[in-house]
Amino acid sequence: MAVTFAKRMKTLRASEIREILKITQREEVLSFAGGLPAPELFPVEELKEISIRILEQMGREALQYSTTEGYKPLREKIAERMNRKFKTSVTADNIVITCGSQQALDLSGKLFLDEGDLVLCESPTYLAAISALKAYGPRFIEVPTDDQGMIIEELEKIIAAQKSIKLIYVIPDFQNPTGKTWSLERRRDFMKLIQQCDIPVIEDNPYGELRFENEILPSLKSMDRSGNVIFTSTFSKTFCPGLRIGWVAADAEFIEKYVLVKQGTDLCTSIRSQMEISAYMDVFDFEAHIEKLVAVYRKRRDVMVEELRKTMPQGVRFTHPQGGLFLWVELPEHIKSIDLLHDCLKNNVAFVPGDSFFPNGGVENTFRLNYSNMSEEKIIEGIQRLSQAIKNVMI
Amino acid sequence: MAVTFAKRMKTLRASEIREILKITQREEVLSFAGGLPAPELFPVEELKEISIRILEQMGREALQYSTTEGYKPLREKIAERMNRKFKTSVTADNIVITCGSQQALDLSGKLFLDEGDLVLCESPTYLAAISALKAYGPRFIEVPTDDQGMIIEELEKIIAAQKSIKLIYVIPDFQNPTGKTWSLERRRDFMKLIQQCDIPVIEDNPYGELRFENEILPSLKSMDRSGNVIFTSTFSKTFCPGLRIGWVAADAEFIEKYVLVKQGTDLCTSIRSQMEISAYMDVFDFEAHIEKLVAVYRKRRDVMVEELRKTMPQGVRFTHPQGGLFLWVELPEHIKSIDLLHDCLKNNVAFVPGDSFFPNGGVENTFRLNYSNMSEEKIIEGIQRLSQAIKNVMI
Numbered sequence: 160m161a162v163t164f165a166k167r168m169k170t171l172r173a174s175e176i177r178e179i180l181k182i183t184q185r186e187e188v189l190s191f192a193g194g195l196p197a198p199e200l201f202p203v204e205e206l207k208e209i210s211i212r213i214l215e216q217m218g219r220e221a222l223q224y225s226t227t228e229g230y231k232p233l234r235e236k237i238a239e240r241m242n243r244k245f246k247t248s249v250t251a252d253n254i255v256i257t258c259g260s261q262q263a264l265d266l267s268g269k270l271f272l273d274e275g276d277l278v279l280c281e282s283p284t285y286l287a288a289i290s291a292l293k294a295y296g297p298r299f300i301e302v303p304t305d306d307q308g309m310i311i312e313e314l315e316k317i318i319a320a321q322k323s324i325k326l327i328y329v330i331p332d333f334q335n336p337t338g339k340t341w342s343l344e345r346r347r348d349f350m351k352l353i354q355q356c357d358i359p360v361i362e363d364n365p366y367g368e369l370r371f372e373n374e375i376l377p378s379l380k381s382m383d384r385s386g387n388v389i390f391t392s393t394f395s396k397t398f399c400p401g402l403r404i405g406w407v408a409a410d411a412e413f414i415e416k417y418v419l420v421k422q423g424t425d426l427c428t429s430i431r432s433q434m435e436i437s438a439y440m441d442v443f444d445f446e447a448h449i450e451k452l453v454a455v456y457r458k459r460r461d462v463m464v465e466e467l468r469k470t471m472p473q474g475v476r477f478t479h480p481q482g483g484l485f486l487w488v489e490l491p492e493h494i495k496s497i498d499l500l501h502d503c504l505k506n507n508v509a510f511v512p513g514d515s516f517f518p519n520g521g522v523e524n525t526f527r528l529n530y531s532n533m534s535e536e537k538i539i540e541g542i543q544r545l546s547q548a549i550k551n552v553m554i
Numbered sequence: 555m556a557v558t559f560a561k562r563m564k565t566l567r568a569s570e571i572r573e574i575l576k577i578t579q580r581e582e583v584l585s586f587a588g589g590l591p592a593p594e595l596f597p598v599e600e601l602k603e604i605s606i607r608i609l610e611q612m613g614r615e616a617l618q619y620s621t622t623e624g625y626k627p628l629r630e631k632i633a634e635r636m637n638r639k640f641k642t643s644v645t646a647d648n649i650v651i652t653c654g655s656q657q658a659l660d661l662s663g664k665l666f667l668d669e670g671d672l673v674l675c676e677s678p679t680y681l682a683a684i685s686a687l688k689a690y691g692p693r694f695i696e697v698p699t700d701d702q703g704m705i706i707e708e709l710e711k712i713i714a715a716q717k718s719i720k721l722i723y724v725i726p727d728f729q730n731p732t733g734k735t736w737s738l739e740r741r742r743d744f745m746k747l748i749q750q751c752d753i754p755v756i757e758d759n760p761y762g763e764l765r766f767e768n769e770i771l772p773s774l775k776s777m778d779r780s781g782n783v784i785f786t787s788t789f790s791k792t793f794c795p796g797l798r799i800g801w802v803a804a805d806a807e808f809i810e811k812y813v814l815v816k817q818g819t820d821l822c823t824s825i826r827s828q829m830e831i832s833a834y835m836d837v838f839d840f841e842a843h844i845e846k847l848v849a850v851y852r853k854r855r856d857v858m859v860e861e862l863r864k865t866m867p868q869g870v871r872f873t874h875p876q877g878g879l880f881l882w883v884e885l886p887e888h889i890k891s892i893d894l895l896h897d898c899l900k901n902n903v904a905f906v907p908g909d910s911f912f913p914n915g916g917v918e919n920t921f922r923l924n925y926s927n928m929s930e931e932k933i934i935e936g937i938q939r940l941s942q943a944i945k946n947v948m949i
Contacts, residue, residue, distance in 0.1 A: 162752060162753075162782070163718075163720070164666060164811065165665060165666055165667050165668050165671075165690070166668050167664070167668075168665065168811060168814075171815065171818065172814075195618060195619055196618075198614035198617065198618050201613065201614055201617045201618075203609055203617065206609060206613075206617070207606055207609040207610070210602075210605045210606070210609065211602055211605070211606065214598055214601060214602040214605065215602070218596065218598035218601075218602075219594065219596055219598065220593070221796055222593065222596045222601070222794035222795070222796035222797070223591075223593050223794070223795060223796055224590055224790075224795045225796070258653055258798075258820045258823075259820055259821060261818075261819070261820050261821045262819065262820045265818065265819045269560065269689060270559055270560060270563065271559060271560055272560050273561050273562075274669075276560075287817075287818065287821065290817065291818045293818070294664060294815065294818050295560070323558075325558070357557060358557075359557050387557070395619075399618070400617070400618060400619045401617035401618055401619070401620070401824055401825055401826045402617070402824060402826070403653075403823065403824045415568070416559065416563060419563075419566055419567075419568055420563075420566065420689065422682075422685065423566065423656075423660065423682065423685035423686045423688070423689050424656070424657065424660045424686070424689075424819075425653045425654055425656050425657045425660065425798070426654060426682065427798075428653075428798065429796055429797060429798045429824065429827065430796055431797070432824065
């Protein structure tokens, strides 16, 4: 065929890593590679009850087309929960429902980005955010990031040096891939800078409610006085991914535009799924369910950190996340994590090499571990194999 | 805010019509404006049974993330049904599941279109296809179209005159908005031309199974020897829209690219919804269900056509669709359908003015009527009011 594709298809390539990781789906592989929530914790029985109720009481409405912005009772509940947990002041009118928070990222790219536009992000950052935004042709600048979040002085320098920046993308809570959380002070300093320079910020917060210790920190959105912060989140980690329900929370002016681009993109998100989550919150104790998740994930995090401490050789560093699903490992500079992955796969253990999380590439000695989707026994066994593989190459 | 949006946002504007039509959602309005299937025919009871079964038997899998291409048993069934009904020769490997067929259109734009690229379409064409593709900045050329489909001589002239055409978008079966169907001969002539010039064709076929009389005609895809035809369809009209399940069927080389763009767009479509439709087909008689829909819609079409014949003044022309949901009316040239809509709304009857279905605008004396979502009594009453309004302006 002589068919030509859009230019963007040159940058959107099937990831080599993804191909390698396909083999991690084999039963015998202990895979820390995915980002899946634990399916044994899905509220299957509760959803069955809710599902029957929705079809009996509102079947026709639940199975019909619906409004692009989403089911109002759910948007109201999301607003209430955000205000309570993340200290925002939003209403249903500030919310549009999306097909998972991945769609929120895609719509953000569509809304803001022209080819060549500049996007700032943490270094490293969420790999699927990179691919969502990349489809719109931007250039990425990675802002140096430490344990407290983006380094404000570095961010200031970049802003001063660039004529125009279109978008800043950040994950302040239990970041994917590092598991790091921005400190309160860093959040304040960041927002002080942002209010001055009028750049839209996407605050991606899929993990914020999965906090293992201490209090949830106020979101960037809660400190937003100029309406520049666009908050995105999802029920995929707190309820289940299979219903594909996420959202964008932003100023009404932005929401109107998100609704417009979503309309052309997929008309609407399943109203039945939205009704189910909304009814679930009416009938069951969602907060108690989240506490249950937190308890299990906390234990898994503990086990993983403990085993890493026990078994990792000197020179290997790893984060200690206070929540979320991921932990980040830094190897001595001369070890390439892609080579390590090949070694590990021979012993049926897997992870995601860190390189894909740097939009401009070039960092080869890091990798991401997921602890939410594996039993404690298997985590111990997997980390032992991983440590052994690292020791083998460090000798 | 000094925030700047992407350039595309200048062309993606909230439609004025959509604002007007919001008032048609009032109970007392007889609205022929929507494109909704009849909710009283949704298989609510059956879905309840299936829903319980899926959650009981495969709950954890149904609520987890899933593959981007979609649930294999459903893709197999779609392939088998397409081959049987539309004479194609596809397998599950030729299918990717999408969030309704609207997402298939969005992904097509993403895959093929750069700013300024040329898209050919029927004149008029489906309005939401225009907005899906418009987001990627193409120019549209409307190909003159008669009762048999695109006029091949005109299409040839356009192809000869243009350096490069990126995509052709057509709806050969019961077109939205006109209700027209391409003849077999026209399909053959079209495909003969297409095979020579290697341009990808999107054959959008959401209504093909809703045929009221005669046999289903072979799809363009069934005549495709060069792999240029991309077939898109949906369960929204044959099952229900609320599950948001559509699909793309195309050569494996294309499917691979669709999967790639879908991954960045929303990761995956709800596997639970896919499992439900698949199980529904295992347990219930889907073809019998479609026959039931066809019988109801045929009757509604009959009633509408009959009432139009009885009441419309001389000089008003309308189509007689052999299937689908829509019928198209052409007024004498001096009557603007947007003015007529304002008159009609005073009498609580509504339709969609035709102008929005012409990507380059400029045709003001047409409108679209939907007959699938209203009882026969109301159709009669609505058409009478409509005819009276037209008579009032024709005097």
